[in-house]
Amino acid sequence: MGLREKLGAFITNRWLVFVAAMWIQSVAGVGYLFGSISPVIKSSLNYNQKQVARLGVAKDLGDSVGFLAGSLCEVLPLWGALLVGAFQNFVGYGWVWLVVTGRAPVLPLWAMCILIFVGNNGETYFNTAALVSCVQNFPKSRGPVVGILKGFAGLGGAILTQIYAMIHSPDHASLIFMVAVGPTMVVIGLMFIIRPVGGHRQIRPSDGTSFTFVYSVCLLLAAYLMGVMLVEDLVELSHKVIIIFTVILFILLIIPIVIPLSLSFFLDPIDASEEPLLPKEQKEEAGKSEPDGHEVILSELEDEKLKEVDLLPASERQKRIAQLQAKLFQAAAEGAVRVKRRRGPHRGEDFTLMQALIKADFWLIFVSLLLGSGSGLTVIDNLGQMSQSLGYDNTHVFVSMFSIWNFLGRIGGGYFSEIIIRDYAYPRPIAMAVAQFIMAIGHIFYAFGWPGAMYIGTLMIGLGYGAHWAIVPATASELFGLKKFGALYNFLTLANPAGSLVFSGLIASSIYDREAEKQDHHRHHVFHYSGSIFSSPPALDEPPKCEGAVCFFLTSIIMSGFCIIALVLSLILVHRTKIVYSNLYGKPRS
Numbered sequence: 343m344g345l346r347e348k349l350g351a352f353i354t355n356r357w358l359v360f361v362a363a364m365w366i367q368s369v370a371g372v373g374y375l376f377g378s379i380s381p382v383i384k385s386s387l388n389y390n391q392k393q394v395a396r397l398g399v400a401k402d403l404g405d406s407v408g409f410l411a412g413s414l415c416e417v418l419p420l421w422g423a424l425l426v427g428a429f430q431n432f433v434g435y436g437w438v439w440l441v442v443t444g445r446a447p448v449l450p451l452w453a454m455c456i457l458i459f460v461g462n463n464g465e466t467y468f469n470t471a472a473l474v475s476c477v478q479n480f481p482k483s484r485g486p487v488v489g490i491l492k493g494f495a496g497l498g499g500a501i502l503t504q505i506y507a508m509i510h511s512p513d514h515a516s517l518i519f520m521v522a523v524g525p526t527m528v529v530i531g532l533m534f535i536i537r538p539v540g541g542h543r544q545i546r547p548s549d550g551t552s553f554t555f556v557y558s559v560c561l562l563l564a565a566y567l568m569g570v571m572l573v574e575d576l577v578e579l580s581h582k583v584i585i586i587f588t589v590i591l592f593i594l595l596i597i598p599i600v601i602p603l604s605l606s607f608f609l610d611p612i613d614a615s616e617e618p619l620l621p622k623e624q625k626e627e628a629g630k631s632e633p634d635g636h637e638v639i640l641s642e643l644e645d646e647k648l649k650e651v652d653l654l655p656a657s658e659r660q661k662r663i664a665q666l667q668a669k670l671f672q673a674a675a676e677g678a679v680r681v682k683r684r685r686g687p688h689r690g691e692d693f694t695l696m697q698a699l700i701k702a703d704f705w706l707i708f709v710s711l712l713l714g715s716g717s718g719l720t721v722i723d724n725l726g727q728m729s730q731s732l733g734y735d736n737t738h739v740f741v742s743m744f745s746i747w748n749f750l751g752r753i754g755g756g757y758f759s760e761i762i763i764r765d766y767a768y769p770r771p772i773a774m775a776v777a778q779f780i781m782a783i784g785h786i787f788y789a790f791g792w793p794g795a796m797y798i799g800t801l802m803i804g805l806g807y808g809a810h811w812a813i814v815p816a817t818a819s820e821l822f823g824l825k826k827f828g829a830l831y832n833f834l835t836l837a838n839p840a841g842s843l844v845f846s847g848l849i850a851s852s853i854y855d856r857e858a859e860k861q862d863h864h865r866h867h868v869f870h871y872s873g874s875i876f877s878s879p880p881a882l883d884e885p886p887k888c889e890g891a892v893c894f895f896l897t898s899i900i901m902s903g904f905c906i907i908a909l910v911l912s913l914i915l916v917h918r919t920k921i922v923y924s925n926l927y928g929k930p931r932s
Contacts, residue, residue, distance in 0.1 A: 434461020489756015716841015
């Protein structure tokens with residue numbers, strides 16, 4: 343195999359697409375930096391917490407309303423959709439930076455919401471293109487692939503924060519500029535690599551080892567970022583040391599490229615002897631994801647089929663049904679039975695969005711995601727104010743910590759949910775129920791503001807929130823197919839802004855402002871009657887600030903309750919889909 347052939351194999355290697363998608367996702371999580379940039383916007387434009395919450399809702403809407411992204415990914419080549427996303431990111435956040443720094447006229451709140459929406463909506467193109475290409479390239483490893491990609495999106499906040507520390511700008515508004523320019527450059531540089539490359543034909547025995555290597559790099563990356571963040575927070579470091587830390591970060595991000603390099607240049611291509619191993623897997627996958635529009639189903643099939651057939655593994659079940667269909671077709675030719683077309687797909691086959699919307703399982707996923715991830719998103723949007731209310735000055739620490747735990751939650755959610763289905767053929771949503779229980783406990787820690795509560799709460803909420811975004815897309819692809827996965831995924835992401843609108847935009851911000859007004863009124867009352875020359879009046883031109891655990895106590899209790907409700911819905915989904923997962927992943931009976 344010559345150099346040209348090896349280079350061609352490298353360019354079309356599905357692991358190269360996966361690694362490039364990881365790099366794009368590492369800068370696609372700019373929305374998680376909102377807790378770092380919102381204090382700058384709040385102070386520069388003199389907003390109160392309710393106004394900041396509205397910007398947060400606009401951010402969440404932009405991050406989740408991806409119908410256009412899903413449609414463009416089906417109509418345009420994926421690089422075209424990525425280019426549209428990069429343009430939106432640059433224009434939206436670039437204009438916000440101009441307004442905050444005084445280089446552009448101050449806009450009304452509704453216009454700032456539109457800019458935040460446009461800027462963050464670019465993420466939907468990055469996420470959709472990365473997921474669609476890689477899920478198609480790795481149809482047998484959806485859990486790990488989705489978990490790793492969504493994990494890097496969650497880690498983006500910590501990565502960009504570390505890069506910002508290297509820039510060492512005293513102007514905090516420069517973080518907004520970096521958010522506008524950095525992701526745009528990375529996406530434009532990699533957009534032609536992100537595409538389906540017939541990955542189902544590239545299955546190798548070494549794939550398990552490759553995934554283990556990627557998981558190891560992910561864990562090392564998270565541990566490194568956590569260590570660097572703590573050192574930078576506790577020790578006064580020179581700028582040169584911070585640059586060295588950031589260079590090492592870049593090296594860790596680049597390391598996964600050794601997988602496609604080794605597969606393309608240093609290992610032998612797939613032998614012909616391996617080919618017989620592939621068709622069975624490909625045929626099974628094709629049976630799930632490529633429905634025949636002209637398939638004819640006999641009306642008597644369900645009557646003639648024994649109930650025990652539903653409990654058989656997928657391959658055996660299909661074989662038995664095919665035999666029964668053959669007999670019924672012969673009878674149909676003789677006029678003994680009626681023939682009619684099937685009314686719609688069954689769970690595990692390909693659904694359109696409209697077909698999925700009439701299924702109870704789809705709405706169980708959506709509402710459970712809304713309550714679970716919506717409560718986590720409330721923490722993300724208010725993390726800066728939560729840490730300040732408990733007396734912490736450096737909010738960047740908790741934003742980075744949440745990003746890291748979010749990352750590990752996504753990696754862990756994909757990994758452990760894959761073990762559940764592969765080893766036990768048990769429904770993947772059981773992992774989501776566990777994540778929601780962890781989040782419910784984390785909200786309790788936030789509510790009472792115990793010593794170290796910010797650290798423990800950030801850990802638990804970050805892990806649980808991140809796990810949702812590894813488990814839900816994989817579950818949707820298993821129950822409703824891959825053909826319209828982009829549309830299904832982008833509809834499910836609407837749960838994020840829906841939860842944020844109610845939980846953060848109405849509940850959290852209203853409670854915070856009410857408590858802040860109470861405390862501000864009390865401070866004015868004390869100053870009026872103290873008459874002390876050492877007392878200074880509260881600032882009249884600043885919005886009131888809330889201090890203490892009371893600021894988010896009631897909000898956190900409500901969020902914990904929502905997580906419990908989400909847990910119950912997930913368990914209902916588990917009960918309803920046991921047979922489906924047993925058919926999809928159950929081992930053949932001997």
